[in-house]
Structure formats: structure tokens, C-alpha cells
Amino acid sequence: MSANYIISVRGLKKHYNRGKIKALNGVDLDVKKGEVIVIIGPSGCGKSTLLRSLNLLEQPTEGQIFLENVDITDRNTNINLHRRKVGMVFQHFNLFPNMTILKNMTLAPIQLKKVKKAEAEKKALELLRVVGLEDRANAYPSQLSGGQKQRVAIVRALCMEPDVMLFDEPTSALDPEMVGEVLDVMKKLAREGMTMLVVTHEMGFAREVADRVIFMDEGTILEEGTPADIFSQPQHERTKAFLNKVL
Amino acid sequence: MAEWFAGYCSWLCDCYASFNGWLYGLQKEFTTAFIVDDRWKYILKGVQNTLILTFYALILGVVLGVIVAAIRTSYDKQYREMKNPIAKFFLWIGNAISKIYLTVIRGTPVMVQILIIFFIIMASSRDKMLCAVIAFGINSGAYVAEIVRAGIMSIDAGQNEAGRSLGLNYMQTMWFIILPQAFKNILPSLANEFIVLLKETSIAGYVGVTDLTRAGNQIRSVTYQDFMPLLAVALIYLVLVMFFTWLVGLLERRLRKNER
Ligand SMILES: Nc1ncnc2c1ncn2[C@@H]1O[C@H](COP(=O)(O)OP(=O)(O)O)[C@@H](O)[C@H]1O
Numbered sequence: 040m041s042a043n044y045i046i047s048v049r050g051l052k053k054h055y056n057r058g059k060i061k062a063l064n065g066v067d068l069d070v071k072k073g074e075v076i077v078i079i080g081p082s083g084c085g086k087s088t089l090l091r092s093l094n095l096l097e098q099p100t101e102g103q104i105f106l107e108n109v110d111i112t113d114r115n116t117n118i119n120l121h122r123r124k125v126g127m128v129f130q131h132f133n134l135f136p137n138m139t140i141l142k143n144m145t146l147a148p149i150q151l152k153k154v155k156k157a158e159a160e161k162k163a164l165e166l167l168r169v170v171g172l173e174d175r176a177n178a179y180p181s182q183l184s185g186g187q188k189q190r191v192a193i194v195r196a197l198c199m200e201p202d203v204m205l206f207d208e209p210t211s212a213l214d215p216e217m218v219g220e221v222l223d224v225m226k227k228l229a230r231e232g233m234t235m236l237v238v239t240h241e242m243g244f245a246r247e248v249a250d251r252v253i254f255m256d257e258g259t260i261l262e263e264g265t266p267a268d269i270f271s272q273p274q275h276e277r278t279k280a281f282l283n284k285v286l
Numbered sequence: 287m288a289e290w291f292a293g294y295c296s297w298l299c300d301c302y303a304s305f306n307g308w309l310y311g312l313q314k315e316f317t318t319a320f321i322v323d324d325r326w327k328y329i330l331k332g333v334q335n336t337l338i339l340t341f342y343a344l345i346l347g348v349v350l351g352v353i354v355a356a357i358r359t360s361y362d363k364q365y366r367e368m369k370n371p372i373a374k375f376f377l378w379i380g381n382a383i384s385k386i387y388l389t390v391i392r393g394t395p396v397m398v399q400i401l402i403i404f405f406i407i408m409a410s411s412r413d414k415m416l417c418a419v420i421a422f423g424i425n426s427g428a429y430v431a432e433i434v435r436a437g438i439m440s441i442d443a444g445q446n447e448a449g450r451s452l453g454l455n456y457m458q459t460m461w462f463i464i465l466p467q468a469f470k471n472i473l474p475s476l477a478n479e480f481i482v483l484l485k486e487t488s489i490a491g492y493v494g495v496t497d498l499t500r501a502g503n504q505i506r507s508v509t510y511q512d513f514m515p516l517l518a519v520a521l522i523y524l525v526l527v528m529f530f531t532w533l534v535g536l537l538e539r540r541l542r543k544n545e546r
């Protein structure tokens with residue numbers, strides 16, 4: 040594997056129900072360090088499955104995934120070590136409701152990186168300040184709005200200092216007026232050079248920060264290119280049809 | 287007319303006398319049952335033993351139940367992605383034993399289980415209370431295991447995924463994220479199990495534990511009167527159950543309030 044790529048996916052397949060459902064049907068993908076990739080496509084085309092495969096929340100049926108040149112689908116790799124390097128943000132936030140915001144953020148660093156509690160909290164508070172939530176450090180998730188929850192979910196992942204961030208429709212569960220505040224955080228992160236894979240329907244975001252847009256259909260990557268290419272001159276009929284609906 | 291009236295009066299007097307006699311009889315029975323020779327102390331000791339037995343049996347049941355539930359859920363969720371063949375083997379064995387345990391305990395009457403433990407498995411032990419705690423604990427564990435398992439499964443899969451995506455392993459995710467939330471959900475069911483167990487321990491007398499029911503029987507066997515001791519025993523169970531039911535209700539309301 041070329042050292043240029045932080046992620047390399049080769050022939051990735053994911054089948055459900057003994058092959059009756061082919062969620063991923065042969066995906067190849069190379070991601071450079073610092074690249075921001077937006078994945079689009081109709082519902083059920085396998086976007087989530089691809090993202091979840093990248094940190095093995097789904098076990099691939101076939102194919103290989105290289106993360107920093109290590110094959111994480113190999114039986115002998117310790118997946119827990121590699122998951123620390125890959126942050127994930129979910130559509131429904133998945134904050135831990137029984138912990139304060141601060142505890143949500145410091146649990147993993149304290150348990151896994153053996154960081155001192157005070158140090159972990161200092162770092163968490165710094166990150167909370169960046170997203171404008173330092174005064175909510177001791178609140179519980181249920182006391183936050185959707186947009187605030189998702190901002191916390193993002194910085195919770197950042198507390199582990201990941202090399203890659205995966206976003207699975209991070210704004211789809213939000214009220215429209217809260218979408219902006221979450222996208223702003225993601226834009227900031229992109230500008231700071233984070234490698235990001237983002238599944239989203241926010242085409243404005245894609246245009247503004249994506250280095251590459253990937254259009255998926257029926258478990259494969261049908262088309263990819265710069266935002267300008269994909270949005271103004273889509274090559275495939277299905278891409279055109281999809282973009283007509285969402286733009 | 288006067289004759290009729292006189293008859294009526296004497297009938298009333300008879301009634302009054304026999305009612306008085308009945309009351310007096312009750313009072314005497316009550317005295318014989320509880321006051322003479324301080325027999326109420328049997329009842330007190332019985333209540334105490336019933337509560338102690340229930341309490342320790344539930345603790346043992348919860349410990350067993352959590353272990354069995356943990357084995358069963360990790361087998362369901364974890365077995366296929368495990369790599370270490372030795373750990374895999376032990377999990378497989380643990381799961382098999384757990385399944386047999388659940389089937390046997392839930393498929394046989396608790397009375398039979400207690401007799402088997404008392405007269406066969408722990409036949410050499412002199413400590414009747416200990417035998418009873420172990421028997422009821424093992425029995426209760428099977429039911430608690432299913433309560434805990436349901437509690438774990440009731441937690442949204444996203445919680446597990448969030449924990450794992452941060453790099454926490456299966457055990458860490460369970461311990462720090464899933465179990466604390468599951469415990470909150472199952473606390474009311476556990477309290478209910480305590481109430482069920484409280485009533486079930488009434489058969490502990492068969493193996494010689496002087497619980498509440500047996501205390502009543504002891505009084506009956508010296509006074510040769512059934513009414514008062516049995517009534518008292520039933521009333522005390524009822525009051526205990528009503529009290530704990532009320533506590534469970536309080537607890538449930540508290541937990542629900544915290545959720546908001
Ligand atoms: N756990 C599962 N079991 C069975 N089928 C699944 C499962 N997860 C996803 N699928 C199927 O795989 C396909 C791709 O799903 P997904 O990756 O969630 O699509 P997208 O995120 O693009 O909407 C869909 O047809 C979906 O029904």
C-alpha cells in the first residue's frame with residue numbers, strides 16, 4: 040500500500056441475510072491524509088454500511104480495509120487500537136445519557152490512553168470552548184438541544200485525537216435552525232486539516248469544503264470527482280436523477 | 287303483643303350474649319395465640335427470618351443473574367468476532383452451562399429444588415438458613431438473569447456503537463456505558479422479584495427454617511387453634527407486600543423523574 044493513503048479500501052463487500060441483501064458490492068476507495076470526502080447517494084445505497092465498515096462496526100463479507108497501511112480486516116489486528124484513531128459521529132448523537140458532558144468526553148481518554156483525569160478534563164474543556172459549550176460541561180445530554188448534542192459528539196470523538204473522522208448524516212436528525220452550528224464546527228475541522236468522510240445531504244457543505252464527492256448507488260461507487268464536476272457535469276443518469284431531487 | 291315483645295327482647299339478649307361470648311372467645315384465642323408464654327416472639331422471629339432469607343437470597347440471585355446474563359449476552363454479541371480460541375471455548379462452555387441452569391431452574395418447582403439442595407446436595411450442612419438462602423438464591427438467579435438480559439437488550443444499540451467506536455473494548459463498554467443504564471431500567475423489576483421471593487420463602491419451613499409461616503405453625507401446634515396464627519401470618523405477609531409494593535412505586539416514579 041502506498042504510504043500516501045490514510046485509508047485504502049479494496050474490493051469491499053458486505054452482504055446481509057446470506058447474500059440476499061448486497062449492501063456493499065465491491066467498493067474501492069483511497070483517501071489521502073487531510074482529504075475531505077462527501078459521500079452522497081439515494082437511501083439504502085450503502086453509505087452508512089461503508090462508513091461503519093471503516094471502523095469495523097460492520098464486519099466485511101469480503102475485501103480489505105487498510106488504515107494507515109494496516110489491514111484491519113485481518114484476524115490478527117487489534118481492532119480496538121485502530122478504532123481509537125477513527126472518530127465517528129452518528130446521526131442520533133449517541134451521547135451517554137448517564138454521564139455529564141465532561142464525563143462523556145473524558146471516559147475513553149482516561150480508560151484507554153491512561154491520561155490523568157485533570158489533564159483529560161482540561162483538554163475536554165478546551166475543545167468545548169472551541170465549540171462554544173464550555174459552560175455546559177457539567178450538564179447531562181438530556182439538557183442540551185440537538186445541535187449542542189451533536190457538537191458535543193464531535194468533540195467527544197476529537198478527545199481521542201483521531202486521524203480520521205467519520206460523519207454519518209450528522210445533521211439529518213436536527214431541526215433546520217441547528218444545522219448551521221454543526222456544519223460550522225465541521226468546516227472548522229476540515230480547515231484544520233482533519234481527514235474526513237462525511238455522509239450528508241447538505242450539498243452546500245459539500246460544495247464549500249469537499250475535496251471530492253462520491254456518488255454511491257446500489258452498493259458501489261458509481262461516480263466521483265470534485266464538487267464542481269459532480270454537481271455541474273454528472274456523467275451518469277442516476278447521478279443526474281439524484282441531484283435533480285436534492286439540489 | 288307483650289308476649290311477642292318479651293320474646294323479641296330475650297332474643298336480642300341472647301344475641302348480645304352470644305356476640306359477647308364470641309368476642310370473649312376471640313380475645314381468649316388471641317391471648318393464647320400470642321400473649322401466653324410470649325408466643326408473639328415466634329412471629330417476630332419469623333418475620334425477621336423471612337426478611338433475612340429474602341434479602342440474602344436476592345443478593346445471591348442478583349450476583350448469579352448478572353453473571354449469567356453477562357455470559358449470555360456476550361456470547362450472543364461477541365462470540366463471532368472473538369479471536370482467541372481459548373477464550374472462545376470458555377465462553378461457549380459458560381453459555382452452555384448458563385442455558386442448562388436457566389432451563390432446569392425455571393422448569394422445576396422451587397419446592398423440589400429446595401428439597402434436593404437440602405437433602406442431597408447440602409445434606410451434610412447443619413445451617414438450615416444457609417441452605418435456604420442458597421436454594422432460593424439459585425432459584426431467583428435464573429429469573430434475575432432474564433431480567434438483566436432484557437435490561438441490557440433494552441439499551442439502544444447506538445450506545446454500544448458509540449463506546450466501541452471510541453476504542454473501548456466490549457467489557458469496558460458494558461461496564462461503563464451499558465450496565466449503568468440497564469441497571470436503572472431493571473431496578474423496578476428487581477424490586478418486584480424481591481416481593482415475589484418474599485412470598486415464595488413461605489415454604490422454607492419444610493426444611494426447618496423458622497420463617498414467618500413456620501412460626502405460625504409452631505403456635506398452632508402448641509395451642510391447637512388455627513384461626514389466630516394463620517390470620518396473623520397472612521396479614522403480616524400482606525402488609526409486607528403492600529409496603530414493598532409502595533416502595534417500588536416510589537422508586538419507579540423517582541427514576542422516571544430523573545430521566546427528564
Ligand atoms: N443489519 C442489517 N441487516 C440487513 N440489512 C441491512 C442491515 N443494515 C443495512 N442493511 C441494508 O443494506 C442496505 C444499505 O444500507 P445503508 O448502508 O444503511 O444505506 P444508506 O446509509 O445509504 O441509506 C440497505 O438496503 C439496508 O436495508
Ligand SMILES: [Mg+2]
Nearest residue numbers: 086087088208
Ligand atoms: Mg444511512
